[in-house]
Amino acid sequence: xxxxxxxxxxxxxxxxxxxxxxxxxxxxxxxxxxxxxxxxxxxxxxxxxxxxxxxxxxxxxxxxxxxxxxxxxxxxxxxxxxxxxxxxxxxxxxxxxxxxxxxxxxxxxxxxxxxxxxxxxxxxxxxxxxxxxx
Numbered sequence: 001x002x003x004x005x006x007x008x009x010x011x012x013x014x015x016x017x018x019x020x021x022x023x024x025x026x027x028x029x030x031x032x033x034x035x036x037x038x039x040x041x042x043x044x045x046x047x048x049x050x051x052x053x054x055x056x057x058x059x060x061x062x063x064x065x066x067x068x069x070x071x072x073x074x075x076x077x078x079x080x081x082x083x084x085x086x087x088x089x090x091x092x093x094x095x096x097x098x099x100x101x102x103x104x105x106x107x108x109x110x111x112x113x114x115x116x117x118x119x120x121x122x123x124x125x126x127x128x129x130x131x132x133x134x
Contacts, residue, residue, distance in 0.1 A: 010065045011076065015083040017057055022084065023091070025050050040112055047114035051121045054080075055128070062129045073130045077123035085119055 033042035105111040
């Protein structure tokens with residue numbers, strides 16, 4: 001498949017939709033779940049619900065990109081995961097003014113954060129979508 005401006009625009013749109021949805025998801029977690037079940041449990045639960053949210057969005061948008069084959073779908077997943085990791089770091093650093101030392105634990109499952117598992121799942125989501133749509 002040739003990478004065209006249309007494909008790039010569709011991939012960028014998917015990235016922006018995922019980032020927006022995950023931002024709203026994080027706000028909902030903070031406002032609704034943390035006060036009820038605590039921060040630790042809310043973070044663990046949101047890794048699952050965030051993955052389900054990403055899958056739902058990708059079920060709708062990935063087929064419109066027009067990819068073919070496992071390699072292209074995995075490459076898209078890698079782009080999505082890298083974009084979301086960068087977005088998470090940018091929000092933490094620029095908007096929330098966190099230090100790098102406070103940002104890195106978000107990616108470390110040993111600290112009770114499962115963001116890295118969510119990103120690994122995101123790499124596989126477009127491929128999963130292609131299998132489900134086949």
